[in-house]
Amino acid sequence: MENQNESLRSEERLFDKMDNSPITPSPMKKFARSKNNVVIMGVCAGIAAYMKTEPANIRVIALLTILFGGWSIVAYLIAASLIPVDKNSLPLSQTEIISLRKENFKTVISGLLIVSGFYFAFKIIGVAGGSRIFILPNDFIFPLAAFAVGIYFIIIKPSKDEIILSAPLEKLFRSRTDRKLTGVGGGLAKYIEIDAAVLRTIFILATLLTLGIFALLYLILVVSVPYEEGQKFE
Amino acid sequence: MNNKIILGISFLIFGILSMLSSRNIILLTFEDVAGIVFIFYSVPTVYSALNNGERGKLIVSTILFLVGVVFLVKSYFEILDTRGIVFFSILFISGSVLIILFIENIKEKVFLYAGIFFLMLSYLSITQFKRWGLFISANRVGNLLEVFWPVILIMMGMIIFVNRKK
Numbered sequence: 001m002e003n004q005n006e007s008l009r010s011e012e013r014l015f016d017k018m019d020n021s022p023i024t025p026s027p028m029k030k031f032a033r034s035k036n037n038v039v040i041m042g043v044c045a046g047i048a049a050y051m052k053t054e055p056a057n058i059r060v061i062a063l064l065t066i067l068f069g070g071w072s073i074v075a076y077l078i079a080a081s082l083i084p085v086d087k088n089s090l091p092l093s094q095t096e097i098i099s100l101r102k103e104n105f106k107t108v109i110s111g112l113l114i115v116s117g118f119y120f121a122f123k124i125i126g127v128a129g130g131s132r133i134f135i136l137p138n139d140f141i142f143p144l145a146a147f148a149v150g151i152y153f154i155i156i157k158p159s160k161d162e163i164i165l166s167a168p169l170e171k172l173f174r175s176r177t178d179r180k181l182t183g184v185g186g187g188l189a190k191y192i193e194i195d196a197a198v199l200r201t202i203f204i205l206a207t208l209l210t211l212g213i214f215a216l217l218y219l220i221l222v223v224s225v226p227y228e229e230g231q232k233f234e
Numbered sequence: 235m236n237n238k239i240i241l242g243i244s245f246l247i248f249g250i251l252s253m254l255s256s257r258n259i260i261l262l263t264f265e266d267v268a269g270i271v272f273i274f275y276s277v278p279t280v281y282s283a284l285n286n287g288e289r290g291k292l293i294v295s296t297i298l299f300l301v302g303v304v305f306l307v308k309s310y311f312e313i314l315d316t317r318g319i320v321f322f323s324i325l326f327i328s329g330s331v332l333i334i335l336f337i338e339n340i341k342e343k344v345f346l347y348a349g350i351f352f353l354m355l356s357y358l359s360i361t362q363f364k365r366w367g368l369f370i371s372a373n374r375v376g377n378l379l380e381v382f383w384p385v386i387l388i389m390m391g392m393i394i395f396v397n398r399k400k
Contacts, residue, residue, distance in 0.1 A: 056398060103399055106394050106395070106397075106398035107398055110390075110395035111395070112391070113387050113388070113394065114391035114392065114395070116387050117384040117387030117389075117391060118384070118388065119384075120383070120384040121385070124384065139252070140253075140256065143249040143250070143252045143253035143256065144249070144253075146245045146246070146249035146252065147246060147250075149245045150242045150243065150244070150245030150246035150247075151246070152242070153239070153241045154238070154239055154246075170339070171342070172344070192289040192290050192293055193289055193290045194293075195393075195394060197394070197396075197397050198390065198394060201389070201393060205379075205386065206324050208375055208379065209320065209324055209372065209375060209379065210321060210324050210325060210372070211371055217328065217332075217352065220347070220348045221344065221348070224344045
């Protein structure tokens, strides 16, 4: 009984303490480079965390800014040297790292495709932005960029998760879950381990360029490839 | 050799050759440079991808190798019908990719049959299709895609961006 009273009193004291304590404002979020979500130096992920948005959006926007003079590359490098790395972020698990890398790779590829599309569109239309990136001419900048990318690929070390490769599928099936017409695209994409949407787009383009002859491949696969076993239609 | 090192060296070769050609030190067109780099990158990558069962990489490097060959052939030989070569190349490259997919996994016979079929079609495309007037219509579609190909690039980029989390 005495113990119960004692605990009640201590709780009351605690509540009193909480009521009397001054209201402290939540600490302002510090602007820092990301430690875990890194493509080059983690600046874009840092900006995204600060602005509470997706890092992929910032990355694509950053790539698009290259079209407007290319000075964003210099700004990026300056930002990377000035902004500290976020040391408080929690380490990610191996699966999270792998999925993050896959997502980042797709983001960069999509960003490069979009930027190239706009670059060539500007060139066709005749907008000045397409003729020259940076203060230097394009035939000087592109080889320099190739040098930089080449050196980057040579010096980066392969991580442990890159060495572990998942076993490829033994048999080609038509997908029951990822299907638009008969599941050939989804099944083939799973078999060759690429994005189904990209495969479908390439398929349509090749069919257009060959006046439908390429679609014969689709028919051959529909006729000869069975549906995936043990799965229900979605 | 690690695949990233091959990719890195390929970029360096591209940088060196395009820098030298832009300064007129060596006479190479963009197609020559791209052809050389594609072939340099694809030969070891096909080998490593076949060993590791990386089908995506295998397909990309096979396509790059053949595109590199087409670039070099186009650059060194005078081809009268350059649009016709696109029609033929798509069929020939598809056939070759299907054959290499069969080599990677010989249990999948469908790739072999489809590959042989497409290689035969590519042969027919340079001997018979022109007579049937298919190239004229293909050229019309090609002209259309030539104008709108930046839009196609942007669309593909958007598709990959939207599906990046899958």
